[in-house]
Amino acid sequence: KAGVTQTPRYLIKTRGQQVTLSCSPISGHRSVSWYQQTPGQGLQFLFEYFSETQRNKGNFPGRFSGRQFSNSRSEMNVSTLELGDSALYLCASALDRGGQPQHFGDGTRLSIL
Amino acid sequence: AQSVSQHNHHVILSEAASLELGCNYSYGGTVNLFWYVQYPGQHLQLLLKYFSGDPLVKGIKGFEAEFIKSKFSFNLRKPSVQWSDTAEYFCAVSGSYIPTFGRGTSLIVHP
Numbered sequence: 001k002a003g004v005t006q007t008p009r010y011l012i013k014t015r016g017q018q019v020t021l022s023c024s025p026i027s028g029h030r031s032v033s034w035y036q037q038t039p040g041q042g043l044q045f046l047f048e049y050f051s052e053t054q055r056n057k058g059n060f061p062g063r064f065s066g067r068q069f070s071n072s073r074s075e076m077n078v079s080t081l082e083l084g085d086s087a088l089y090l091c092a093s094a095l096d097r098g099g100q101p102q103h104f105g106d107g108t109r110l111s112i113l
Numbered sequence: 114a115q116s117v118s119q120h121n122h123h124v125i126l127s128e129a130a131s132l133e134l135g136c137n138y139s140y141g142g143t144v145n146l147f148w149y150v151q152y153p154g155q156h157l158q159l160l161l162k163y164f165s166g167d168p169l170v171k172g173i174k175g176f177e178a179e180f181i182k183s184k185f186s187f188n189l190r191k192p193s194v195q196w197s198d199t200a201e202y203f204c205a206v207s208g209s210y211i212p213t214f215g216r217g218t219s220l221i222v223h224p
Contacts, residue, residue: 043203045216056211099145099207104157
């Protein structure tokens with residue numbers, strides 16, 4: 001069974017640009033969550049999508065957005081990039097909502113110059 | 114709001130030593146508790162979980178954790194660590210659908 005796949009693995013952008021990250025969950029998993037991981041803040045929850053709807057949102061500005069498609073694949077978009085957005089962005093999928101164990105991808109390393 | 118606190122940020126042990134990593138959480142209701150591990154160069158993976166029932170849960174690779182409700186704790190233990198246990202360990206709680214992770218504990222095991 002294929003794991004969670006995130007693309008691209010690495011991205012370099014400059015301030016002010018926007019970026020879209022992609023996540024393909026494990027087959028059959030309907031919940032997709034996104035996290036930002038940094039050395040200083042650890043893992044911080046961005047948002048969760050389930051059945052193409054955002055169900056929960058963490059404490060991040062509106063520049064961070066996402067969506068989920070009918071096949072459960074998800075994308076995350078960050079607009080007007082700032083230096084502080086440099087981080088590892090992790091996607092995790094779960095069978096269902098309700099605090100189920102999450103399966104993580106390898107992440108996308110985003111560097112802002 | 115829920116929160117998770119991992120008391121040990123860096124732990125260094127020799128092989129065969131015993132391990133206990135502390136995790137405390139705050140949340141007023143029923144919670145699901147997890148420990149995740151991230152080995153060098155690998156993705157985060159589930160080590161063990163507690164939903165209900167026996168408060169002593171066993172996970173992969175000889176790890177176990179005990180849920181003590183009165184102390185809001187979910188400490189991770191292993192009686193004898195190996196060099197291959199070198200990794201970062203994250204405690205997580207999910208009470209309100211939004212999972213919260215601790216800051217992580219970096220464990221280094223010397224051979």
